[in-house]
Amino acid sequence: MSTLTFLGAAGTVTGSKFLVEHERQRILIDCGMFQGEAQWRRRNWDPFPIDPATLDAVVVTHAHLDHCGYLPSLVREGFRGPVISTPGTAEVAAIVLRDAAHLQMEDAQHARAGGYSRHDPPQPLFDAEDAEAAIRLFRPSDGRVGLGDAEVTLYRAGHILGSAFAVLEVDGRRLLVSGDLGRRQHPLLRPPELPPAVDTVLVESTYGDRHHQPVDHAQLARLITTTAERGGVVLMPAFAIDRTAVLLHELAGLMRDGLIPGLPVYVNSPMALAALNVYRAAVTNKSAELRPEVVGGPDPFDPGTLRLVHSVEESMRISDPGRPSIVISASGMATGGRVLYHLARLLPGKRNTVVLPGFQVPGTRGRALLDGARALKIHGRYVPVRAQIVGLSEFSAHADSDELISWLSSAPRPPETVYVVHGEDHARAVLARRIQDDLDWTAVTPHHLERVRL
Template identity: 45%
Template structure:
């Protein structure tokens, strides 16, 4: 069995790992590149392996940087089965068509406004392409062993990152060698998700390192949000929270409504302006047994949030000036309806923009939390006068200490650890932490490198 790193190396995006023997090829994750332009261009490069020769895909979770290239893969000839957990399947039914729709909209907008260097901008894939890809999905339960192809046995265990997220355990039944992919790992004490389940065996481990070089800020997110919302409302401003549609939007809704119910912040209208996040919230509430929130707490979110579904309602909301809390995708301000809110709210110092977690280099979110005086949206530069906050303590990724704690809780003694899904410095620092703390052989692979398992 061989492992080739087709993405997710030296960056936190574009996760793609190819497992193969002399008969079959299995792709673990099929993510789209996001962030800086040099990374986004990789989405348009020919796939490193002919998609027609890939027999199956196995997904760790639903986020676009792990699933977003699937419609393009199918468009190029992939005809195998795509395996994932049941909640990941439900979420992909929302995320993938939405991603295709947004790309089509962005292409049309770029053509209409003439800010693309291409005469006729084209999307990487369409909403129709996404629905076609969904025909190849097959969902599985956690801890259920299955064979995506003969000779490869796969099991999912909870990773605690978002609803449906999993560590992927792959055993080659002929050689009895096991490689485990951590996927994105959650926190040890997350507000809404349970911690990742410890793992007991892996000959080879592929481990993420998003926060490999840092710890999360030791701040109380409830107090921070209380101060931000109260002060913003006091000066007549709007609080805008760019949020990932899956996981972060639900956490923010829960916190805001909890603070209002406790009388710690003024009662304000709360809007969720993202069709994708709305549907993800409905899925989150249906699967309440897979996370910390009870059905009653889910109902608190549902009953007290104004769900902004139509384009007309979104346009109307963008034009309103009264104090409110608006949660809108995307989490790094890379696309979606949040961009229209930013154009309206950024120039006014009474407003606040609250980011909640990691901002990939090159994204608008990264620029704003690092003090940019203006950001480019839809071909124009907009001044950043609003108050910018980043509640890093709300991140859904475990920091390096939490990842090490997770590794120590199992009975692991891997022969090798490949550190991926982190910026170059973060991945290398995580490698050092693993070597020094656990005594394991750890290394950071090169993009497109192939190793023997």
Template identity: 55%
Template sequence: MPALTFLGAAGTVTGSKFLLEGTGTRLMVDCGLYQGERRWRALNWEAPPVDPSSIDAVALTHAHLDHCGYLPALVRGGFAGPVHTTAGTAALAAVILRDSAHLQEEEAEGARRGGWSKHDPPLPLYTVADADAAVAALRPVAAAGAGRVVQVGDSESYGEGATLTFVPAGHILGSSSVLVELGGSSVLFSGDLGRPDHPVLLPRARPPAARTVVVEATYGDRAHPEVDPEHRVMAEAIRRTIRRGGSVVVPAFAVDRTEIVLLAIADLAESGAIPDVPVWVDSPMALAALEIYRDPAHAAEVRPEALARLQRLSGLRTAHSAEESMRLNNPGTPCIIVSASGMATGGRVVHHLRHLLPQARNTVLLTGYQAIGTRGRDLQEGARELKMAGRYVPVRAEVVTLDDFSVHADADELLTWIGELPQPPETVHVVHGEPAAAQALAHGIRDRFDCAVSVPRYGERVLLD
């Protein structure tokens, strides 16, 4: 009988990994890195709970690191099958995986030179060569549409095999919900669901029917505030900072969030709501992702007016080399620095925070969800010091959280998505949320729909009808 095992995003909001087994096929849906708390990050380094060489194929819902970032480690461990996903996800994942590997190699070398690692010698989780091997396994399906189908396996090698259907999820470019049909069972994985008013992407498609649904719960316990099209909180924070001679640091996810933040800053500058100051994009990965969003090959997923604005976005200054990036730590005049990563877990934004947080004239703008255990969450909760590169750095800069940049569906939008299924599901599993958020969404599903609901534990295995 087909079975589903929860190997990630169970009890936490990162590390998505779900194993499906049945009819001679072993399929993994998503293969993400754990981020945030140390107890979860430690799982990245443990031996995988299933032999990678025994997995026939992987399906990716989208390219964020907590959904695809473990792939190079899986490949190094012996996985040799295809990785099925959309064309947009394949393009972005190639950039993200190589950047992740480069940062890990760089961090390991920095720890070795600085002597602040507990390991001797400190090693990366995986290398750029491992990432290249994972990228070579990507098998993009056709461009986004009402649903693109992939057949996994054949009668000779995988028994009856499995069918994958990718349906646009409207979260980031290429993001999809994935329907898996296996041995008479059907399981719909929501992936990360976007909002109906995403400023860059077209709205998600309606979900297909499935007997079992696995739904994310990132914002399962809350409703997003109404979006302010004038971004007044952001504008006021930038104006305050510039008046006192400081710089604004915006930790932003390199994919999708950077595009949205840049368009908002451009709107504020064009309307005169903020002074004309240099706007720096300091993330090679964000710049590469911006080019993918601008690529006409993916125009079917992007709002036409947003694509036109992205293509003519001008006035940006870009820091490509490490030397250019380091000069921004002492910019001389007020500026805005948009840099990855979005939760300040790594990337160039960390060294900007290290140099700019101790100065009260500067400001940090947090533009999205901050997972427990990340520096972004610590700043959001009022931390007075942050530990970076083995040292504690005082936090004197202003910290502002912006609530109108999230591209995750909130609780009501998640319930609406389930309600759009052609027939009610028999079972819903709530994943990819902090415990309180997952339980809150589970209660909401029980109240509204006549189905069984669970919040799975890590490693839990359930049979599929």
């Protein structure tokens, strides 16, 4: 009997981990960190539900922390098997995991110096050595991979570079795990491949209860222009992977069309700069993941005023540049990284604007800003929020409700069961109801640690 256990992303939009067991074989699909509210983050510190040394393999759909960020902890606890991913995911995950380890260690140092941790002494969840050990386990592949009695195939998901959805065949059954699905109109990446015939589907539901509006280029142009006219800075907390590249592509287009002034555009995130190099290499190599118009045109990421910030000293200088500018910095939900220093300096100023171009998990600083927080706690101190705060969810790289339903409906035949995961409870419930009503399929919202038969 083959079973599936939901070790994460069941009741929350983070921490994706799905355990498949068949006889003596154990395969984990995705290995994400929990993020956001304290009730979820604390789960990162809980003992893993099984002995990690008994896992035969981990399959990673893509390189975002909520899908791969727990790998160093898993390795620290004894996992030594292969990590299966696409080549693009292996390359980007190395950047993400190294940065995550750096931030974990840095945050522990800040907490130790500031005395605001509940732990004494504050410890990182994992360190650089754990991250390097996890990176060495990656076994990238573009085709089918045999895993003992099982076999996994990765298909293009169009969410970020290297992203995939996974189809695992075991004991005569086929399980599809969507990972994060991209959008048909992603400005850089080709859309997701269509799903094959399977018996069971795990589908994400980040935007399962919402519909994306088309990107309003004129609105963003007005926002940037009016901020510049009042002498302010536009700060964009952005995910280092993909979102920074997408925003640069958008700004390059707006400047080429004369819709915004030629402001300096600073990218201030070591991880974003490393990821930008990967995206630029993909353009140069004419990657099959990219849209043809992206690889055949001008530099898609340089508006002509691009400034890449490498050192901490440069980072401190542009926290208050003294003239209108655009600053893109990570992390995208303001959970850590250099963006916190920019927020601390820019949030008190009424002339400035903070643009949040993507989903903000409950419990993060980004979500607090969207919800109207009047003060934000940064490095143990509260900072007043007087800057203009704007959310632009249309820049999300996640498929919305209609796109998810359309993608599911393109399957050659209905699956026996669809498990709706990786979403807040309301989003999961709405998408499950749509699957039942629109497709007449069986859709379930599983509970954390629930175990089912495949």
